[in-house]
Amino acid sequence: MSKPAPKAVVLLSGGLDSATALAMAKKQGFQCFALSFDYGQRSLTELNAARRIVEQMGIAEHRVIRLHLEDFGGSALTDHTIDVPDHDTGGIPVTYVPARNTVFLSLALGWAEVLEADAIFIGVNAVDYSGYPDCRPEFIDAFEKMANLATKTGISGQGIKIHTPLMNMTKADIIREGQYLGVSYADTISCYQADDDGRACGVCDSCRLRAQGFKDAGVTDPTHYIKV
Amino acid sequence: MSKPAPKAVVLLSGGLDSATALAMAKKQGFQCFALSFDYGQRSLTELNAARRIVEQMGIAEHRVIRLHLEDFGGSALTDHTIDVPDHDTGGIPVTYVPARNTVFLSLALGWAEVLEADAIFIGVNAVDYSGYPDCRPEFIDAFEKMANLATKTGISGQGIKIHTPLMNMTKADIIREGQYLGVSYADTISCYQADDDGRACGVCDSCRLRAQGFKDAGVTDPTHYIKV
Numbered sequence: 100m101s102k103p104a105p106k107a108v109v110l111l112s113g114g115l116d117s118a119t120a121l122a123m124a125k126k127q128g129f130q131c132f133a134l135s136f137d138y139g140q141r142s143l144t145e146l147n148a149a150r151r152i153v154e155q156m157g158i159a160e161h162r163v164i165r166l167h168l169e170d171f172g173g174s175a176l177t178d179h180t181i182d183v184p185d186h187d188t189g190g191i192p193v194t195y196v197p198a199r200n201t202v203f204l205s206l207a208l209g210w211a212e213v214l215e216a217d218a219i220f221i222g223v224n225a226v227d228y229s230g231y232p233d234c235r236p237e238f239i240d241a242f243e244k245m246a247n248l249a250t251k252t253g254i255s256g257q258g259i260k261i262h263t264p265l266m267n268m269t270k271a272d273i274i275r276e277g278q279y280l281g282v283s284y285a286d287t288i289s290c291y292q293a294d295d296d297g298r299a300c301g302v303c304d305s306c307r308l309r310a311q312g313f314k315d316a317g318v319t320d321p322t323h324y325i326k327v
Numbered sequence: 328m329s330k331p332a333p334k335a336v337v338l339l340s341g342g343l344d345s346a347t348a349l350a351m352a353k354k355q356g357f358q359c360f361a362l363s364f365d366y367g368q369r370s371l372t373e374l375n376a377a378r379r380i381v382e383q384m385g386i387a388e389h390r391v392i393r394l395h396l397e398d399f400g401g402s403a404l405t406d407h408t409i410d411v412p413d414h415d416t417g418g419i420p421v422t423y424v425p426a427r428n429t430v431f432l433s434l435a436l437g438w439a440e441v442l443e444a445d446a447i448f449i450g451v452n453a454v455d456y457s458g459y460p461d462c463r464p465e466f467i468d469a470f471e472k473m474a475n476l477a478t479k480t481g482i483s484g485q486g487i488k489i490h491t492p493l494m495n496m497t498k499a500d501i502i503r504e505g506q507y508l509g510v511s512y513a514d515t516i517s518c519y520q521a522d523d524d525g526r527a528c529g530v531c532d533s534c535r536l537r538a539q540g541f542k543d544a545g546v547t548d549p550t551h552y553i554k555v
Contacts, residue, residue, distance in 0.1 A: 209426035
């Protein structure tokens with residue numbers, strides 16, 4: 100008899116990175132449980148993208164948790180009174196959502212504990228990233244240590260591992276890997292201010308990183324843009 | 328000119344412990360921002376208790392965040408198909424909510440970052456506690472380390488401190504301290520299955536710890552019980 104596949108909770112935003120991380124988790128043999136958040140983003144288009152990705156990859160379970168981060172304000176992504184910048188502003192950008200990855204990983208940890216999963220996948224990246232503190236390897240290591248003190252599974256010995264398969268990849272590497280694994284990038288949304296039809300602005304930080312990635316990878320950019 | 332009071336986000340469940348922690352934070356000179364969660368508990372009575380406590384103590388800001396932890400199941404406190412036990416079951420009890428304090432502290436961290444607060448108060452206790460892994464000092468230390476790697480404030484140097492003023496106090500000590508600070512314990516709810524009128528069952532783990540605490544403190548128990 101073969102052992103059942105190990106379970107992994109995979110954080111899925113609907114963007115290019117998390118879609119690729121999901122494909123990599125599946126490729127590594129994990130039974131994947133996708134987790135997305137509806138947290139008062141400017142656009143719900145990325146949740147629709149997450150649903151398309153899950154369907155395309157044949158992932159059995161996908162939960163979307165409503166989180167009311169807009170109550171706290173403080174970020175251009177959840178506070179509609181702050182503009183998304185159209186150029187590199189240096190330092191930590193206003194699109195940073197306070198403690199976002201901490202909150203997302205914590206909820207992933209709760210679900211992982213219920214599922215008795217031993218892995219959480221998150222598509223953070225320390226190379227072509229936007230300067231968010233909660234995307235760095237030292238943050239992920241500290242979260243994993245904390246998680247294994249917080250939970251029954253950490254105490255009983257099986258433990259939880261936080262996987263960050265994209266951490267040291269360039270955007271171009273990620274795109275090449277995803278293309279090899281059959282990720283449908285036309286279905287993903289990276290834009291901070293995509294419109295209701297899923298078209299990207301082409302000017303925000305995230306759009307610029309993505310476009311450059313396709314260029315560097317030598318892959319045709321399948322993104323639907325509002326302005327080209 | 329006097330310096331403005333430092334800000335603290337205080338996790339407030341509406342129970343005896345968190346009400347006392349709030350009173351202690353206030354006494355220490357913090358400007359307090361109370362944070363409660365509506366997370367699919369069996370009873371909303373404790374949120375009403377939290378509102379009464381905030382009013383009684385004259386706390387300026389109180390946010391109640393809706394969290395859909397019941398979607399994950401796995402705990403008698405959020406999954407209505409699991410019974411709350413009326414006796415000590417040994418080990419980690421079924422009333423344990425997966426990753427609860429991790430999730431609560433993460434959201435407190437998000438609000439603290441927006442407020443530029445330098446403290447978070449949580450009323451966890453390692454003495455008269457229910458065997459939850461996320462109430463132990465080693466968990467809190469690991470969370471604090473992680474929080475200071477996750478956030479702008481951690482990076483810029485001010486840093487976030489997690490205060491656990493009750494950690495090493497017995498339930499009787501907590502009750503005596505709270506009485507000294509004027510906490511209205513009749514307004515607090517500790518019961519895992521209080522009824523809609525705020526009356527406690529008297530038999531769950533939390534009720535038994537609380538009743539013993541009043542007895543040990545030599546303080547008249549103001550709790551309203553369903554059965555005496």
